[in-house]
């Protein structure tokens with residue numbers, strides 16, 4: 525089984541956040557790989573990874589990083605594959621540093637940026653990209669979305685049980 529999605533993080537300190545993406549792909553039975561690479565600490569390895577990813581059959585890259593967070597943009601600079609960046613919340617600037625670093629890519633090199641610590645949304649977005657050319661994955665996505673709707677249907681059933689004197693039903 526070859527991975528379709530590559531999850532990269534700048535440090536294992538990003539793992540508690542990035543695991544949300546791993547868990548989503550596991551649940552959806554989408555083959556993925558996960559590695560640590562750093563634009564600052566291992567620039568040559570980042571370049572090797574980015575240049576070889578498409579040839580290895582990877583379809584989408586998810587890159588999470590905190591602080592100056594050059595990693596997603598540096599990867600995007602050397603691959604034609606779509607790159608989704610996850611800004612990781614650091615201890616000082618609440619993740620705004622990584623958000624701006626990942627989101628504000630100059631023209632020509634986009635990085636699709638999700639919410640701070642939004643690794644699960646990054647995984648869903650990656651799956652939506654895969655689904656464009658894979659009907660089985662699209663069916664799983666449709667089922668997942670239907671599940672989200674059911675959650676709100678159940679929430680309203682719960683709320684309907686509330687009893688207040690001034691609650692108008």
Ligand code: RP5
Nearest residue numbers: 534535537538589590591612
């Ligand atoms: C970034 O620096 C990493 O993505 C991480 O979010 C942050 C801190 O890294 P560590 O010092 O915890 O390894 O490159």
